[in-house]
Amino acid sequence: MTGTTVPEREDLRRSVRDLLDRFGDDVARQDAIGSESGHSTRLWSALAEVGALSLTVPEAAGGAGYGAVEQRVVLEELGRTLAPTPFLGTVVQAATALVASGDPAAHPHLERIASGATLAALAVTEGDGRWRTAHFSTRAELDGGTWRLTGAKDLVVDGAVADLLVVAAATESGPSLFLVTSSEAVERKELRTLDLTRRIASVAFDGTPAELLGSPGDAPAVLDRVLDATMVALAAEQVGAARACLDASVAYAKDRVQFGRQIGSFQAVKHRCADMFAKVQLASAAAQEAAHSADREPDRAPADVAAAVAHSVCSEAAMFTATENIHVHGGIGFTWEHPAHLYFRRAKSSQMLLGGPAANAERLLARLGV
Amino acid sequence: MSHRLAHTEPTDLEAFAQSARDFLDASADRLEDETEVEWGAGEDRISYFGDETPEDATRLVDAARAWQKTRYAAGFGWITGPEKFGGRGLSAIHDLIYDSIEAEYDVPDTGVLSLIGLGMIGPTIVAHGSDKAKAEYLPGMYAGDLIACQLFSEPNAGSDLANVSTRAVRDGNGWRVNGQKVWTSVAQHAQVGLALCRTNPDVPKHRGITALLIDMNASGVEVRPLRQMSGGAEFNEVFLTDVWVYDSYRLGEVDGGWSVALTTLMNERASVGSEGAGPAARAISTPFLAALMGENGCLDDSHARRRLAELQADQLATSYLNRQALDHLISGGQPGPEASVSKLLYSQNITRAAHFAAEVVGPRIVADTGAWGAFSWNELLLSTPALRILGGTEDIMKNILGERVLGLPKEPGGDAATPYRELRTSRSGS
Numbered sequence A: 001m002t003g004t005t006v007p008e009r010e011d012l013r014r015s016v017r018d019l020l021d022r023f024g025d026d027v028a029r030q031d032a033i034g035s036e037s038g039h040s041t042r043l044w045s046a047l048a049e050v051g052a053l054s055l056t057v058p059e060a061a062g063g064a065g066y067g068a069v070e071q072r073v074v075l076e077e078l079g080r081t082l083a084p085t086p087f088l089g090t091v092v093q094a095a096t097a098l099v100a101s102g103d104p105a106a107h108p109h110l111e112r113i114a115s116g117a118t119l120a121a122l123a124v125t126e127g128d129g130r131w132r133t134a135h136f137s138t139r140a141e142l143d144g145g146t147w148r149l150t151g152a153k154d155l156v157v158d159g160a161v162a163d164l165l166v167v168a169a170a171t172e173s174g175p176s177l178f179l180v181t182s183s184e185a186v187e188r189k190e191l192r193t194l195d196l197t198r199r200i201a202s203v204a205f206d207g208t209p210a211e212l213l214g215s216p217g218d219a220p221a222v223l224d225r226v227l228d229a230t231m232v233a234l235a236a237e238q239v240g241a242a243r244a245c246l247d248a249s250v251a252y253a254k255d256r257v258q259f260g261r262q263i264g265s266f267q268a269v270k271h272r273c274a275d276m277f278a279k280v281q282l283a284s285a286a287a288q289e290a291a292h293s294a295d296r297e298p299d300r301a302p303a304d305v306a307a308a309v310a311h312s313v314c315s316e317a318a319m320f321t322a323t324e325n326i327h328v329h330g331g332i333g334f335t336w337e338h339p340a341h342l343y344f345r346r347a348k349s350s351q352m353l354l355g356g357p358a359a360n361a362e363r364l365l366a367r368l369g370v
Numbered sequence B: 001m002s003h004r005l006a007h008t009e010p011t012d013l014e015a016f017a018q019s020a021r022d023f024l025d026a027s028a029d030r031l032e033d034e035t036e037v038e039w040g041a042g043e044d045r046i047s048y049f050g051d052e053t054p055e056d057a058t059r060l061v062d063a064a065r066a067w068q069k070t071r072y073a074a075g076f077g078w079i080t081g082p083e084k085f086g087g088r089g090l091s092a093i094h095d096l097i098y099d100s101i102e103a104e105y106d107v108p109d110t111g112v113l114s115l116i117g118l119g120m121i122g123p124t125i126v127a128h129g130s131d132k133a134k135a136e137y138l139p140g141m142y143a144g145d146l147i148a149c150q151l152f153s154e155p156n157a158g159s160d161l162a163n164v165s166t167r168a169v170r171d172g173n174g175w176r177v178n179g180q181k182v183w184t185s186v187a188q189h190a191q192v193g194l195a196l197c198r199t200n201p202d203v204p205k206h207r208g209i210t211a212l213l214i215d216m217n218a219s220g221v222e223v224r225p226l227r228q229m230s231g232g233a234e235f236n237e238v239f240l241t242d243v244w245v246y247d248s249y250r251l252g253e254v255d256g257g258w259s260v261a262l263t264t265l266m267n268e269r270a271s272v273g274s275e276g277a278g279p280a281a282r283a284i285s286t287p288f289l290a291a292l293m294g295e296n297g298c299l300d301d302s303h304a305r306r307r308l309a310e311l312q313a314d315q316l317a318t319s320y321l322n323r324q325a326l327d328h329l330i331s332g333g334q335p336g337p338e339a340s341v342s343k344l345l346y347s348q349n350i351t352r353a354a355h356f357a358a359e360v361v362g363p364r365i366v367a368d369t370g371a372w373g374a375f376s377w378n379e380l381l382l383s384t385p386a387l388r389i390l391g392g393t394e395d396i397m398k399n400i401l402g403e404r405v406l407g408l409p410k411e412p413g414g415d416a417a418t419p420y421r422e423l424r425t426s427r428s429g430s
């Protein structure tokens, strides 16, 4: 149940937007893309200061104890600007796993995530990159009271900068989650990415010391919650990005003149913008419903269904608006210098990260009981 | 500059085909059977525009020139060209026969020369050039010595191409040219460019344009690369500052440049049609996509199979359409505005196939995990938005079909009768 009012959330939006205006403009984004960490540490600490990193962290762990409804505000703004941050890996994926584990030992980590002191990532997928909750080839074994991890993880969002890794691995008691805080016997490699504004790494473990998170065999239940939280978070981000593409297209269609007229006066362009708007409206409704459902508000759709619906509809909206935005801009939209391609890259990447449309179709049908 | 060997022209097509085979057997290797894809073999790239280092780009351009030179020396470099200017003087069907035979051989890609220079600018020079311009440029272009580019688009003249503002002012026995062109493909490799210039601003825009051949090495020509979203820098901005051009390098009449431009554009659209899937052909062929599906474990997936079937049906039907259109040209028909359908299909087929491939690859499309034939699809995927824009956008193609083929009225408010000088160009600027 949400603990904030609409005006409070608008205040939050304004403060995040203000930060992004200062530390997340086109130049800052370009600097972040080229930097070693892949993000602006100034922006990250500013986000921590306004409380944007602690929204979904429980009060017992030093957070605000809010939910997806509040986090959605931040994610929409991050999606709108594509300011590169380790938000998805740290605050969405790793923190959700820590919270869902119900393990009090996770609290200090959550506190440090909320304050911006710790960056974290969740290492689940392996060779084929497909999301899974069991059948890991990465293994954990007890070695004189210490768990040791061996195996390789691919497509770890924010994996290279993470101080804390939450790792899914097979054990004799079933798939379990582990915390890795040392860099001993951990090999990380930043991967070349489609999305230039989101870092993804591969991480290999070779007898790496780790701590068990929660109880052995817990991984599937925790990862199910992480999957839904990721879909809900991506949806909010996609709505922000889709709206940015729509706004950019509309502004350009009003400004650009060809044949003596604003191109927005040509019905082909006008209808393209209207189609973008319709997609954004639908996506926004789906993302909103998914967030409120996730927070267990009464009279909302079942949370699992709403999350899969949002992932489907918002992925499509982001992809469509990013593609059409390039087209409305003509030649300029196809250049490296223009930000339009960054939205295309983000849209395709977010659409595919959790398996893509085919995987999500099956997910949705299963949740609908088909 | 090399010269074509003297030939007794084979009169019948069989003999021509045999001579082409003899030449190719002697000069190139046959391609392996395309229906068998060895997954993981060869370079892991699925490119469209290319993203080479400058050294690699130079190497590829040199290879293209060398092959064109070989082809030309053997009499297959300009099959339809007038003999007076180094062509073979044969029919379009000979050209088609040669192309289909050459497709069986492993020869360097000559796109950098042929797509724009030989495919579009060459025919325009033939149709509109002075004898001096023809003699000076055509043999060199078709012999692979000269690369030509299309200096048409400008910042304020894209879809509205007739709105060009690059000024050419009469100066003695030539012209003084000032202005800026943009999106100029292959300008970085080109020795000559065909520029549309404003010569009379006091008449409606279509009636005050003159077409000039610009020596790209002349003083005052500056080429600055533009990087595309797919990574490479294959197109450019071209700044023209007091560039001097002799009047003999004018194509068509003074102020008659628009009909010159139409010749180029007609050839552009016709060439897209005959191109098949262009540089993407291998990647989006049935065997390659089927191998991709097999590799990703979805060869038995009914949804994936249906999408592959739909893609291939559209691609094959497009090839039938193009083939029939070519037959029409060969039997003496004129290229018409219907060719815009092919251009729409071209970009649609490649775009849909690229997205399909990305979905088959799955999450490994998002980052390069080192798997062969996975992340590499991004280069094609990131090229697809351009296919809807270059050579006249999708919307302009649809306007052509609606207005010129179907006879539907234009959208109101056209500016075709207003003198260029009184036109509004940029909203923020006006």
Ligand SMILES: Cc1cc2nc3c(=O)[nH]c(=O)nc-3n(C[C@H](O)[C@H](O)[C@H](O)COP(=O)(O)OP(=O)(O)OC[C@H]3O[C@@H](n4cnc5c(N)ncnc54)[C@H](O)[C@@H]3O)c2cc1C
Residues within 6 Å of the ligand: A256, A258, A259, A263, A266, A267, A268, A269, A327, A328, A329, A330, A331, A332, A334, B116, B149, B150, B151, B152, B153, B155, B157, B158, B159, B160, B182, B183, B184, B185, B186, B235, B386, B389, B390, B391, B392, B393, B394, B395, B396, B399
């Ligand atoms: C990769 C690439 C290579 C290129 N190579 C060359 C080259 O070698 N030489 C060259 O001269 N040019 C080249 N071009 C330029 C290309 O021809 C132009 O980009 C194209 O004509 C569109 O012009 P524009 O970019 O100014 O877009 P605009 O004309 O400004 O169009 C913007 C949007 O408005 C729409 N629009 C405009 N007018 C109408 C209308 N009347 N009705 C409906 N919709 C409309 C367009 O479809 C588009 O979506 C290249 C472009 C690309 C992307």
